[in-house]
Amino acid sequence: MRLGTELGVLATLLAFGCSGGVGDPAGPSAGGSGSAAPGRLPVILDTDIGTDIDDTWALALLLECPELDLKLVVTDSGDTEARARIAAKFLEVAGRTDVPVGVGKSFGESFVPQRDWASDYELSRYPGSVHNDGVQAMVDLVMRSEEPVVILAIGPVPNLAEALQREPRVAEKARVIAMSGSVDVGYDGKPTPDPEYNVKQDVPAARAMFQAPWDLLLAPLDTCGLIRLSGDLYRQVAQSPKPSLQALMENYRLWAGKVDWTKVDPEVESSILFDTLAVALAVSHEWVEVEEVTLEVTDEGMTRRSEQGNRMRAALRWKDRDAYCRWLVDRLTR
Numbered sequence: 001m002r003l004g005t006e007l008g009v010l011a012t013l014l015a016f017g018c019s020g021g022v023g024d025p026a027g028p029s030a031g032g033s034g035s036a037a038p039g040r041l042p043v044i045l046d047t048d049i050g051t052d053i054d055d056t057w058a059l060a061l062l063l064e065c066p067e068l069d070l071k072l073v074v075t076d077s078g079d080t081e082a083r084a085r086i087a088a089k090f091l092e093v094a095g096r097t098d099v100p101v102g103v104g105k106s107f108g109e110s111f112v113p114q115r116d117w118a119s120d121y122e123l124s125r126y127p128g129s130v131h132n133d134g135v136q137a138m139v140d141l142v143m144r145s146e147e148p149v150v151i152l153a154i155g156p157v158p159n160l161a162e163a164l165q166r167e168p169r170v171a172e173k174a175r176v177i178a179m180s181g182s183v184d185v186g187y188d189g190k191p192t193p194d195p196e197y198n199v200k201q202d203v204p205a206a207r208a209m210f211q212a213p214w215d216l217l218l219a220p221l222d223t224c225g226l227i228r229l230s231g232d233l234y235r236q237v238a239q240s241p242k243p244s245l246q247a248l249m250e251n252y253r254l255w256a257g258k259v260d261w262t263k264v265d266p267e268v269e270s271s272i273l274f275d276t277l278a279v280a281l282a283v284s285h286e287w288v289e290v291e292e293v294t295l296e297v298t299d300e301g302m303t304r305r306s307e308q309g310n311r312m313r314a315a316l317r318w319k320d321r322d323a324y325c326r327w328l329v330d331r332l333t334r
């Protein structure tokens, strides 16, 4: 998820950061209420990792959620090969080469600011499985699974549109939790919605995802656009000796020096961690208010309330954003 260049000043952004502070409780360690299932949920991560740094945070979080069984990471949109190298290298650094990596459909955004982090990495050396047709790997995994697979979609969704076209029955077998859309709130907490990046980048694909008959839960800008770590909470991540978090920080510093759509100081705070909420919602809803909404995707990439739209659920408001930030840091640093 990527901000437009026109977006808010740092002071505004700082106003909604989570800074924690010495003495803050660590928050729930298991996030056991809400949607958490008794067993481990099989999940697929569909990601445009490499464009905005929040996907890397989301992947780091996902690897620390024992409730979730990560079956596959598929890269979505643009240079999906470069994105797959980043994902594979990150998984190797994190000691998780048991997770297969799929190269998704190349469509749209080609700017991959984190590219150089994995420029020395060949997919052929990844010790785990690599699927050159990531969309087919996703379809096969969903169709063969005995229990419903949850697809965590945290980028534009050309892969999901392609999967639905190749095998429409994936919509009967999978659930989707997507960082997608803007219902009542826009970027930076603006009280009117915006065309959200993941939707705007590929409107027909977003529309296919919204219209498919699967169970769809959105993490829209209304909530996920307000997640930022600073202060003590941020320092716990930034100063962690954990290899995965050191790799995260390497990526963050590299990324921060290359992007022009936001200004952040990796020594002080995170950027906005939109995509982490989609992962978290597979574990629990305890931090947010989830409501049923009926939305349609406009040609401009708005996700507008409309009686002609499709029914889904969306995390529309925070109940306790500070508790979420504490949980996020607790998970990342465990």
Ligand SMILES: [Ca+2]
Pocket (backbone or CB within 6 Å): 001, 047, 048, 049, 052, 054, 055, 154, 155, 156, 275
């Ligand atoms: Ca993303």
